[in-house]
Amino acid sequence: MSLISTKAVAEHASASSCWIIVHGKVYDVTEFLPEHPGGSKIILKYAGKDATEAYDPIHPPDAITTHLPKEKHLGAVDPNTVVKVVKELTDEDRKHEALMAARPSIDEIINLHDFEAVAKAILPAKAWAYYSSASDDEITIRENRAAYQRIWFRPRILRDVSTVDWSTTILGQRSTLPVYISATALGKLGHPDGELNLTRAAGKHGVIQMIPTLASCSFDEIVDAAVPGQVQFLQLYVNRDREITKKYVQHAEKRGVKGLFITVDAPQLGRREKDMRMKFVDESGVAKVQEGQDGVKKNEGVARAISSFIDPSLSWKDIPWFKSITNMPIVLKGVATPEDALLAYDYGVQGIVLSNHGGRQLDTARSGIENLIEVVEALKTRGPWPNPKFEVFVDGGIRRASDVLKAIALGAKAVGVGRAFMYSFCAYGQEGVEKAFQIFRDELEMNMRLIGARSIDELVPQMVDASAIHSHVGLTPADNLYNTTCTYPTHSGVCIFLLI
Secondary structure (H helix, E strand, O other), X not given: OOOEOHHHHHOOEEOOEEEEEEOOEEEEOHHHHHHOOOOHHHHHOOOOOEOHHHHOOOOOOOHHHHHOXXXXXXXXXXXXXXXXXXXXXXXXXXXXXXXXXXXOOHHHOOOHHHHHHHHHHHOOHHHHHHHHXXXXXXXXXXXXXXXXXXXXXXXXXXXXXXXXXXXXXEOOEEEOOOEEEOOOOOHHHOOOOOOHHHHHHHHHHOOOEEXXXXXXXXXXXXXXXXOOOOOEEEEEOOXXXXXXXXXXXXXXXXXXXXXXXXXXXXXXXXXXXXXXXXXXXXOOOOEOOOOOOOOOOOOOOHHHHOOOOEOOOOOHHHHHHHHHHOOOOEEEEEEOOHHHHHHHHHOOOOEEEEOOHHHOOOOOOOOHHHHHXXXXXXXXXXXXXXXXXXXXXXXXXXXXXXXXHHHHHOOOOEEEEOHHHHHHHHHHXXXXXXXXXXXXXXXXXXHHHHHOOOEHHHOOHHHEEOOOOOOOOOOOOOOHHHHHOOOOOEEOOEEOHHHO
């Protein structure tokens, strides 16, 4: 195929003939304009031009190649016709640089809430809206935290806790923490290196990373950044085109991925209203077009733009097919009831994640930690517990090692942490993720000594009092750290750093 000059591309800069350049390749997106979840205006802004810079943070790298018909892939740009332009700093760039320069030293970060406070201050509005949003009234995202605060420790004393060991295995793979990095999408919205921050830190410290389907970095980029022997899992959104899903899963297995986590709680995206509102704000913060113009819909934000391929017809009948295409352990991510936990066990998968998608799907869904108690009791009817053939994980709202220990004591094998690690790299890159690991280690050491557990195996239900877990309205202590996401010096009750 012959090379295409930038002049030729520039001749197709209208709604009737729209070509764009992404990563040095030319695509005809004319027929896709009415279908684009963000409306046609954002694409037409880059008609006849290079759209890579705008495309990268919001789309997985292979989105355009996967979902645009092959005949619309027109070829490569002639590099001899590309004029390199020195990008001038915008006011937004200068503001971001000033905020980054004003960040507290990473040595001042003492807990995971601190990362969130810094991330909130430095992230562009669109990125913060996407990362922090939850569905509807955001009740479930708050409950994910509050539920852990209704569980109380019953510590044992006079045990030799001079040495404590919090290492464990997850799906048979060694982990230095009883925590894995749960999948979160679009890491480049918050940092130029995106998910590679997580990969590099995890490889250095022996923590398991779950690779997101909707990562900003490509799957192979993330795997290539791993160190030899590094354990990685894959989070999967199932494509309507099962052949695409099959190729993706089998490619992951060939690349050495050790576990397949199929997301089962997202047949349709929840209404993430903070994210949705950003559809009406442009890069300068000015209100955009009204409803009805340019096809912009109020029920679609960044999340919708990257997830329209997800298959809502996914059902239990598909589990045997997944088992036929891979030898990786299969875990269902997004289970919420004992009934479905038992079905998962009976269908022969290797585990479940009790998850409500970080509060981003069905609002007023119960927390994973609350569901854990009933799920474990149900699974005991299928044989000995813990069951070596079936593991239960929990995610959502975990910000402290004490949360981790409570979940394990109640029957979880390990826990997934998503947003907290994401905020850590948004704020400080790879160094932030490594600091987050250290915070978990320090808190685990202290809490295990204080509770009287010398190893993960010694965490038992008798060490916690979860009798108030189902009391959704009660005398729960105020969570000031979470409510303010600010632990820095304040003036009149307002975080000084957040006023910069």
